[in-house]
Amino acid sequence: MSGNSFGKAFVVTTWGESHGKALGAVIDGCPPRLRLTESDIQNELDRRRARGAPASTTRREPDKVEILSGVFEERTTGTPISLLIHNKDVDSKAYEAIKDTFRPGHGDITYQKKYAIRDYRGGGRASGRETAARVAAGAVARAVLDQEGITVTAYTLELAGIRAQKMDLEDVEKNPFLTPDRDAVALMEKKIEEIRTCGDSAGGVVEVLVHGCPPGLGEPVFDKLDADLAKALMSIGAVKAVEIGVGMEAARLLGSECNDEITPEGFATNRSGGILAGISNGDDIILRAAVKPIPSIQIEQKTIDIHSQPTTISVKGRHDISAIPRIVPVCEAMVRLVIVDHLLRQRVLG
Amino acid sequence: MSGNSFGKAFVVTTWGESHGKALGAVIDGCPPRLRLTESDIQNELDRRRARGAPASTTRREPDKVEILSGVFEERTTGTPISLLIHNKDVDSKAYEAIKDTFRPGHGDITYQKKYAIRDYRGGGRASGRETAARVAAGAVARAVLDQEGITVTAYTLELAGIRAQKMDLEDVEKNPFLTPDRDAVALMEKKIEEIRTCGDSAGGVVEVLVHGCPPGLGEPVFDKLDADLAKALMSIGAVKAVEIGVGMEAARLLGSECNDEITPEGFATNRSGGILAGISNGDDIILRAAVKPIPSIQIEQKTIDIHSQPTTISVKGRHDISAIPRIVPVCEAMVRLVIVDHLLRQRVLG
């Protein structure tokens, strides 16, 4: 009844703690005969790594992935694909201080209450580092999607209150914030620097765009495509809200403003975000995730220790200022996992 | 690989079409020896029924529930509980017109593309009527939660742009909009009447509050409590966005504004919405769903028929103007299902 697996047809199980020996993923259900190499996966992992972006940690993990099974002569065989990433740059000393103290905004206190034991080093299983395994699995999903002509692109729509005004998707990979608005980059950089100086942290909004998704994906009534996408994004530690299409704005629109009229050439608008009654309609799928600020801040905060005694904490360690942009490839990976899962599930209908 | 079941320990399977013989739910995994009667379930169904609220349909279903199994001498036995609700007031004639025409904003076109067949009468499986089965199942979940002292309360935070300013939860059941702000009722009524006159429809925001939830519920890393809650709400047809705690606002806060400091008496604030790292922290769980306007509007809209020929449609039939307030008990039911499921899952830890 534990929850470390995701998907029903394309099933990903991840494991590993931030400061353990390694972390990894097992993918069960990947179709056979797809071309897949370690460098396909490495490419995606490299996008998630800290790259000297102003918002990022100074921990430097090479995140070198190994494929241990399920691939023979660079082709998937239909058997489980086991991916392994060793932890190298582990420095647990900084965490001794928080062994007995719960960091506000973190899972320290809830893990302790749930399990009555926890690997406190680096946040253990609750660390953002866990998402490396998701990204690796997402790269396998990408191999399936590439073959079907489906692309998934995530980008920073907003960071620390600065919102992208332009949508040049080809610019996304050209700037450290993975934003489609090159003019916003300098503003974001400046803002992040200010926040860092204050010892504080920042959140933002990630948008994900799925192009080329065929109509018909999604399973009524509970495993709707949007329901599974919402779960996928909300399962990422820092995410506090998920929107599909017009999202929250739907609450204020009239029916005549919210419906997408249908023409022989397709939908006239895309307010639905590409999903109707939980099933893809063939249009682009658009969704957004609100990312909260990194809870580890240097500003002193009130908290308690494991004996419920009051204390204060100022988190040092090697932390990002914002989960953005490193969370961007994670959102992309999670959306890929959902799309592949539903693509395979749809095949059952024959 | 179909998706008509929900939950892992407390598993609900629903079935039934809007204009079929009946609809129902099977609950597998309900603990034994709980008191449960048909009237416990009927109470919840009655809350979901159209009650002459200005926003509601004129279809009048008695929604009389029968318990067919799993209960013996008013106690659950641990075996599957089968609930049956007959459809009585079925008038499919109004739907003959849309047999060959796809209604904008509805699942007509996506169901057709997915299955290459569809029960078009009343929207078939995609009808909001399907949620009666969810509410019935939620009533069984309530029997478990009552015993644990956990309450789940949903209410209308916003309808057609009018937002509740007061939070008097005891007022919720006293007005037809299920809003905690009695002063907003007249405004909502007026607004809904205006929209009805225009042949249009309206959306809104439902908020759900869980009180008394013990810490420790939620399973890392994919089946986080908030991830499952997001899926639960997004699986309701009309929902386009889900927020936990500060929700979308998290994107614009600083870490020092978003974290909840911890004191020996508990959390100083509740921006997290009661969930940290996907696990309940013992505080109230707060979440919101954005509800889109009912897509069936009388205003003429462009669409196509099943031969892809352009046409127009003006939907008559017996429709609600807004999914609110009837969706409120549905949100409540879905949240109950998630909380019970995780409550039972937590027991596995011993």
Added chain:
Amino acid sequence: MSGNSFGKAFVVTTWGESHGKALGAVIDGCPPRLRLTESDIQNELDRRRARGAPASTTRREPDKVEILSGVFEERTTGTPISLLIHNKDVDSKAYEAIKDTFRPGHGDITYQKKYAIRDYRGGGRASGRETAARVAAGAVARAVLDQEGITVTAYTLELAGIRAQKMDLEDVEKNPFLTPDRDAVALMEKKIEEIRTCGDSAGGVVEVLVHGCPPGLGEPVFDKLDADLAKALMSIGAVKAVEIGVGMEAARLLGSECNDEITPEGFATNRSGGILAGISNGDDIILRAAVKPIPSIQIEQKTIDIHSQPTTISVKGRHDISAIPRIVPVCEAMVRLVIVDHLLRQRVLG
């Protein structure tokens, strides 16, 4: 974590107690556009009903099935198919005597220990009557298999020590024991009469033959086709052993006697029972289930009551002398469910 669902792609959930209002099944994952009528299902149920065979109960249930959802204009729609069978000939009085006494060989004592409550009437959920829902679901599976040209035939290989010597499958439906050896019928009849006179009961062996199954079905390593078939048959109350192909005899054969040599025309022999490494090889699949005697016997037996006090019991009620032949269509149904499930699962590979 309860276990009333079976299958992963073609998922059957059954519910209902022997003396409750009704019993039924929900089938989620049936492919759309298949022809399906109530009489298709009724035919299979009629085969399971007591038909005046010497081994059968005197309870006379019409077992009239209703399709409540998932079928529109005699075609499946891809949505859940809900099947309902009302209990009519319920006579619970005979069971008052056993309310407080555990019948040897029955689940009375284990249900009580598991749930600390039980619906004792007619054995409740543990009654053989539960299998009516399996047979109904198996009839839906048959609609899928028919389309693929796969046939599943079960028959009585042995009853009360009398083994069929001939294998005339066309004779199976022509005799009350569903045996392929018409010469064995009189012997079986005589033997059963003798046992009935003694107030005792008898077991036997059911064999199931799957013809036309394509190669490639079955999922390594745990969901092997034979593993799922073994579970399917062993999940029937009275079954105590399951064999595939040569079965128990495999233990005494040499490799050279057990292997099936391969020729361009196919396998030279079929000792494997049509399954290699858990995957169908295209040959006939052959399996057998050992069925224990009905535990309800008139002969007095020692037992205890719910207060752990010693007592004796002689079970009256309306019972079969043997689960055979009524269990034969149940075995057939369970095998159909497994084959359909794996047929659909194989489609995922594309």
Added chain:
Amino acid sequence: MSGNSFGKAFVVTTWGESHGKALGAVIDGCPPRLRLTESDIQNELDRRRARGAPASTTRREPDKVEILSGVFEERTTGTPISLLIHNKDVDSKAYEAIKDTFRPGHGDITYQKKYAIRDYRGGGRASGRETAARVAAGAVARAVLDQEGITVTAYTLELAGIRAQKMDLEDVEKNPFLTPDRDAVALMEKKIEEIRTCGDSAGGVVEVLVHGCPPGLGEPVFDKLDADLAKALMSIGAVKAVEIGVGMEAARLLGSECNDEITPEGFATNRSGGILAGISNGDDIILRAAVKPIPSIQIEQKTIDIHSQPTTISVKGRHDISAIPRIVPVCEAMVRLVIVDHLLRQRVLG
């Protein structure tokens, strides 16, 4: 829809090919705070390794296990436990010969038909080597069972036609055949030597005994304890039949000979094998698996190549003569997995 995971509460996912880089298991759902070290797991793996028993292969794998996650300071944390076993003594040359030829009795032909690709080296995923991961996972299960006082013991009841006559369980670990009858050892040795000389192979029967299992485990109606045990054993490559309690013999007994009478001190006999109506009754659970002879034999056999051309094959390589005794700890591991899974599932009832 692939099948490399086992269990619902204690979920084991295995991965790895015979001649790949490594193999392993991920256990999701192990309760927290249990003591667990690599040597606990190593002990079980060492029992499975070829130990110079006359029936065994000459491949010498150290099978050194590493715990990569889920354990902190020698205690389980409730997060997934990842186990890794590197393949060291890989010699794929002997398999080049069978790259294009299907070995009778093996999965070569069915894997090829299922996936249209296969890692032919050493049998790939279909190799008995896969069971090392099961044994490793079973060792984790043992940590749970030890705490509950439940013991699982498997032994060789029969090998190559020689059946144990004595049941001295303390002798099992003292002889290379893992048989409880020390007097049978010399006979078995002689018989195996004869078979090896002929280039042939042998099967046998493994019996498994569960002691200390509480009553109440097992979930009606499909996930019966015996159903899941049957699946567990049948999922081991070489197993062709599974019996519970009296097993096949049940078919020939009368009800009065098959029922276990109940006394205040417990059941008078144990013909049921400790399971009634799919639920453990508190007595010892007894089951048996029939193991077919190793299909790789030196005797020349007819077969075809991947172009369907007739050919012959005489399998050299480093093979066991019998899956016994190495399969004994595998059976034990699989039974442990089932018992732990149902133990945890029972906790849900509260």
